[in-house]
Amino acid sequence: MFAVLKLAFISVAALATVASADAILDNLAREVSRVESIREIKDVQRSFAHLAQFGRFHDAATLFTTDATFIWGNASVTGRSAIENFLNAHTGEMNGRKSSSLNTLVIENPVVSLSVNGQSAKARWNGLRFAGDSKGGSWIEGGIYENQYVREDTGWRIASLHYYALYEGTYEDGWKNVGGRGIPVIPYHFTPEGSGLPIPTPEGDAPETNATLRDLEVRIESLNDEDEVRNLMHAHGYYIDRRMWTDVIDLHTTKTKVTITGQGTYNGLDGVRNALERMGPEGLTRGVNNDHPIFDMLVEVSPDGQRAIARGIEIGMRGDTNNRTASWEFNVFRNNFVKETGVWKVKAVETTPLIVADYYKGWSNGVINTPTGYLPPWVNVGSFREASFPPSNGTSNATVVDLERKLRRSAAYDGTENQSHAYGHVIDDIDCARMGALFASRGHKSSPFAGFFITPQRITDACFASYGTNRSTIRSSISFHWRPQPVILVSHDGRSATLRARLLQPSTSVSKAGSFNSAMYHDQVVLENGRWRLWSVTIDEFYWQSSSWEAGWANPTPRNASQPDPEPAGWTKKFPPDVTIAEVGEREAGFRGGAGKFVEWPEIQRMWFGYRNLVSGRVPSGERLGFWEGCVPCKVRPDWALEANGWEEPEAGPVGNRTLRMGR
Ligand SMILES: *[C@@H]1O[C@H](CO)[C@@H](O)[C@H](O)[C@H]1NC(C)=O
Ligand SMILES: *[C@@H]1O[C@H](CO)[C@@H](O)[C@H](O)[C@H]1NC(C)=O
Ligand SMILES: *[C@@H]1O[C@H](CO)[C@@H](O)[C@H](O)[C@H]1NC(C)=O
Ligand SMILES: *[C@@H]1O[C@H](CO)[C@@H](O)[C@H](O)[C@H]1NC(C)=O
Ligand SMILES: *[C@@H]1O[C@H](CO)[C@@H](O)[C@H](O)[C@H]1NC(C)=O
Ligand SMILES: *[C@@H]1O[C@H](CO)[C@@H](O)[C@H](O)[C@H]1NC(C)=O
Ligand SMILES: *[C@@H]1O[C@H](CO)[C@@H](O)[C@H](O)[C@H]1NC(C)=O
Ligand SMILES: *[C@@H]1O[C@H](CO)[C@@H](O)[C@H](O)[C@H]1NC(C)=O
Numbered sequence: 001m002f003a004v005l006k007l008a009f010i011s012v013a014a015l016a017t018v019a020s021a022d023a024i025l026d027n028l029a030r031e032v033s034r035v036e037s038i039r040e041i042k043d044v045q046r047s048f049a050h051l052a053q054f055g056r057f058h059d060a061a062t063l064f065t066t067d068a069t070f071i072w073g074n075a076s077v078t079g080r081s082a083i084e085n086f087l088n089a090h091t092g093e094m095n096g097r098k099s100s101s102l103n104t105l106v107i108e109n110p111v112v113s114l115s116v117n118g119q120s121a122k123a124r125w126n127g128l129r130f131a132g133d134s135k136g137g138s139w140i141e142g143g144i145y146e147n148q149y150v151r152e153d154t155g156w157r158i159a160s161l162h163y164y165a166l167y168e169g170t171y172e173d174g175w176k177n178v179g180g181r182g183i184p185v186i187p188y189h190f191t192p193e194g195s196g197l198p199i200p201t202p203e204g205d206a207p208e209t210n211a212t213l214r215d216l217e218v219r220i221e222s223l224n225d226e227d228e229v230r231n232l233m234h235a236h237g238y239y240i241d242r243r244m245w246t247d248v249i250d251l252h253t254t255k256t257k258v259t260i261t262g263q264g265t266y267n268g269l270d271g272v273r274n275a276l277e278r279m280g281p282e283g284l285t286r287g288v289n290n291d292h293p294i295f296d297m298l299v300e301v302s303p304d305g306q307r308a309i310a311r312g313i314e315i316g317m318r319g320d321t322n323n324r325t326a327s328w329e330f331n332v333f334r335n336n337f338v339k340e341t342g343v344w345k346v347k348a349v350e351t352t353p354l355i356v357a358d359y360y361k362g363w364s365n366g367v368i369n370t371p372t373g374y375l376p377p378w379v380n381v382g383s384f385r386e387a388s389f390p391p392s393n394g395t396s397n398a399t400v401v402d403l404e405r406k407l408r409r410s411a412a413y414d415g416t417e418n419q420s421h422a423y424g425h426v427i428d429d430i431d432c433a434r435m436g437a438l439f440a441s442r443g444h445k446s447s448p449f450a451g452f453f454i455t456p457q458r459i460t461d462a463c464f465a466s467y468g469t470n471r472s473t474i475r476s477s478i479s480f481h482w483r484p485q486p487v488i489l490v491s492h493d494g495r496s497a498t499l500r501a502r503l504l505q506p507s508t509s510v511s512k513a514g515s516f517n518s519a520m521y522h523d524q525v526v527l528e529n530g531r532w533r534l535w536s537v538t539i540d541e542f543y544w545q546s547s548s549w550e551a552g553w554a555n556p557t558p559r560n561a562s563q564p565d566p567e568p569a570g571w572t573k574k575f576p577p578d579v580t581i582a583e584v585g586e587r588e589a590g591f592r593g594g595a596g597k598f599v600e601w602p603e604i605q606r607m608w609f610g611y612r613n614l615v616s617g618r619v620p621s622g623e624r625l626g627f628w629e630g631c632v633p634c635k636v637r638p639d640w641a642l643e644a645n646g647w648e649e650p651e652a653g654p655v656g657n658r659t660l661r662m663g664r
């Protein structure tokens, strides 16, 4: 039946290992299913967060195997009903079931490892829970998950959830280390060598598939579509943070609408602008924080690949230092997307505010909205993606080689995300050796307030120079490096990618309540000898900082502008960078050690984007905005660029244009 396959296009590697066209199709089907598995595993964990937010613990328990183990801090239970009972008891009246109660769990920064046989998996995540009962009770808890998953008949399930409780406290007191003790390193299920292996090579012959080439093409395109919808929504979020209203509007289709549950619906592009201007005028001015980080987004693409839904958790962390006000917003978004001439656009935004609270009073005593009690519908994820497609009746004109390439691009999305979070986890532990080992042999990294170091060894040594070599493995304090909301632009050949991710930094210690800071990462990642490795990492920090838990982000002490700018980090005198922050010039000008005047919150730091508007191609420009294509130090070191080293520079703009030019 597949004699029509264009054998001339089949790769040499494929020919060497398989005997027939049927076997080629079987192999491709197995690869598609493995990439889908990575997504299904993430979705099952994210679904847990979505259900828990509304106290749906009975449904949440069905995401587990019947005999699953569930460890939460020092408590341990087995089986679905015990898990449900534990969650009910643990959350009490802070369960999210009543509209006045809050139970927002965010579970992010996954490093997912599929087993060689594809039947089980492990994943490490960071978690935070924001809880309150609006009657004076509040709770915040944070930690690390090391979970296990198995593939069952109808979908992936959690076989073991192990949450290591690391910090906790009430809103009023803030959080500190659990038990007032130092925090040990939480055992890793992965090594730096492994974290870049997109999906392990399977063993043995692929099982026979009933899928046609067209069936597989449809599933692969659906994975590619999901990547684009994720990027679109995450980019949308970054524009909202910076009040780039024109860029937000560019991402919408003309017949669009914004609904804010309980408040109103705004139709058309003018309506979108009116809805946005409720947050203030276009452009961020001094002292204003409009961050709305996005977590745990689930994406459902319609089987015909023309529509999509994304449901996720948004936490507004807003403030204005000019009148020292600040607020929390716990929202659920459920947005619709449509593909128009090959380009995904936002069709409808539906934001449902749960609790909105005054930062200085907290979400138990300071609720400032009237919650509606509306539950945004769930999305249809959780079973095998394969099952959601009707049989495709047509034939495919695609070559296996091209389908493999498209599939590689989606595997690259996950591989890049994996490597990004592997970095976040090891740097939380200031494990300099493991951190350096995540880089490509010619990879480079910026050390904050210092400069760029090239090669894994020098990156490791710079980390030691900065943090010391004799660090205790029991930490009295930790700054976490959450890297949620990635925009990942993968090259046409699927061998390199550009990643922009938020740095959301909760801290904890034995003695002082932790708080949040915010910064931005600009990375590039490459496939080197079959493994994803970090090619370029730049941290732009900080955009805003909390002066303490009590004072929050709206109460900074502005620095005295007549004082001299702070020096680059002192350790660089002993261990100088290969390129200093100052040598990079304009791109790092406002950051400490940079070439220009130092800018510190509540001044607005210039925000850089590595991509043009993903729909309109608009270039971010303006006094406090910038566009920078390619690696950050590449203008002073062109020999560090991807293209100078045998990799493609991913398209830094609209997907539609990439499609046209590259024939996607
Ligand atoms: C278990 O952890 C909770 C929350 O951290 C704490 O209140 C409790 O005392 C602990 N129980 C035991 C037996 O350690
Ligand atoms: C992520 O890293 C883990 C840890 O070694 C590895 O086993 C897994 O294959 C990687 N997954 C992806 C999707 O890159
Ligand atoms: C393939 O189709 C045959 C005949 O309809 C069926 O018996 C078999 O279970 C199918 N295999 C798979 C993997 O779906
Ligand atoms: C503080 O300023 C913001 C505008 O940034 C305004 O919306 C808010 O009403 C002001 N609050 C007070 C208490 O003045
Ligand atoms: C293929 O044909 C079947 C039976 O006629 C139909 O139910 C199904 O929707 C078709 N699939 C597509 C993708 O058109
Ligand atoms: C295959 O190519 C033919 C002729 O160019 C075209 O009519 C048909 O729509 C194509 N089919 C698919 C599935 O792309
Ligand atoms: C390392 O730290 C430990 C405990 O802080 C200390 O006892 C030891 O002397 C230190 N070693 C070196 C080589 O500095
Ligand atoms: C700011 O710094 C200048 C120069 O050091 C100093 O003369 C001045 O008194 C400072 N102003 C304040 C308000 O601290």
Ligand SMILES: *[C@@H]1O[C@H](CO)[C@@H](O)[C@H](O)[C@H]1NC(C)=O
Pocket (backbone or CB within 6 Å): 615, 616, 617, 653, 654, 657
């Ligand atoms: C896409 O590329 C075409 C041709 O190069 C150009 O005319 C058009 O403006 C581009 N569109 C966007 C959205 O960048």
